[in-house]
Amino acid sequence: MAASVRTRIAPAPSGSIHVGNARTALYNWLFARGQGGVFVLRVEDTDQSRVSEESYQAVLEDMRWLGLAWDEGPEAGGEFGPYRQSLRSDRYDAAALSLVDAGHAYRCYCTPAELAERRKAARGSQAAPGYDGRCRDLTERQRSAFDAEGRSWSLRFRVPEGRTITFDDVIRGTIATPTSQIPDFVIKRSDGSPTYMLAAGIDDALMAITHIIRGEDLIAATPRQLLLREAMAIEDVPVFAHLPLLVQPDGKPLSKRWGDVSVGAYRKGGFLPEAMVNYLALLGWSYDDRTNIFTVDELIDRFSLERVARNPAAFDVAKLEWVNGHYIRSKSPAALAADLELVCVEAGLPAGTVEGRRILTAVAPLLAERMKRLTEAPPMLRFLFGRAAPDDKAAAVLAGQGSYLTAVAERLEAIEKWTAPAIEESLRGLAAERGLKPKHAFQPIRAAVTGTLVSPPLFESLEILGRTETIERLREAPTA
């Protein structure tokens, strides 16, 4: 039994979570849960310029919606807090200080503008990755001179020369990087704030994270954070697992121009959290060669880092919709009605009442099997919340049907019990008497009652609508 697995998701609070981060969060969560470990939520808000309380809340809200409960983090607490980097600057300062004292970091007086210029100049040449190490060995006198000039400084990590940093990635195997490829990187900005490299590296160590599961884009950051740990004499080395990127169907990186990239957008778009979780789990991971639908417990039980794919995965909305449809159909009428109430109210339908709930619960099973997204419901059940003029196609079908609809109304008035089977029996009887094919017998009724040619099953719809309302609509339908 693995004693104490600890994983973490460390989102920047810049609004609703990106689906790629949501997947990373999910994998971390699944792994921790499956190992009986702890899942930590840490907010990386070191870049003060782009955080707001609102977007911070949006992140927590998305996590809750997805059902990814964190054991430690904001609001949950924990012995390794605080869990917002903006509240942990004392730790970063202390680490930076000791790094400088030990000679592992030094002041760099180069300004961003100078760096940009030198980088530009070095572009064409052979080697030259990043910083050229100009301030690496400044003398005390030179430093004083810069200070006298009033130049501000940042702190850079002194990357040791001539070594190769190696680590084993659970998903990709061994990855080795010669330190010649790693320039002296900034760990503390001139405004005193820590960079991601320092803050994340320290926090992962301080929070005793045992498994770092993150995006492939961070694989280049790994040797640097390993170097940082070594310089701070941190013995424990976490297990690394770098997930493949999420891309668009055309293979390009996910961008807003292509479509929705935030969890919030899918939530508003009528997707169920369980569908989102199931689909995201499948984006880059598989259990076997045939299983597509998993309950959360099954995912927790079966998920493993070893079975995560290595190649980028394209986000396919069509498949997400299929998964979503599956979960919509598996919901109980009452539960689905609760979801429908939200989207109906959002769509302006007066569904938020006791009567509204009764209606929604009744149509829920009917709608379930023809929805891929909850947002498709309002147009299909609008007729249950009020009359509307028929659309063009319905109007065309209604033309000249006045006497037939009147006959239908009379039949329905004579029914003893207002139930779908009774309605069906009655209307089929009438159709048979008139020699009408079912389609020709029923479409005019559908048009008259719902105002459209596409609706939930007719007889059930009429039952839910009620006898009085049904008959009135039949008699008052515009058939001219």
Added chain:
RNA sequence: GGCCCGGUAGUCUAGUUGGCCGAGGACGCCGCCCUCUCAAGGCGGAGAUCACGGGUUCGAAUCCCGUCCGGGCUACCA
């Protein structure tokens, strides 16, 4: 440019100890059935020179080499 990671049908993938793969499943697509519309469901179908070229082997998607293509990193962003 340098370093790193990838490359099985439109998409997600199975295949990881070479033969059971003349490549399996799912979404999507096409057709049929069911049927009061739309769906759902059932059945069937098209779709992959396993990026390309060499090599090793009786035999390679699976091993080796090279090439090409895509992506990531190369920031006082994370």
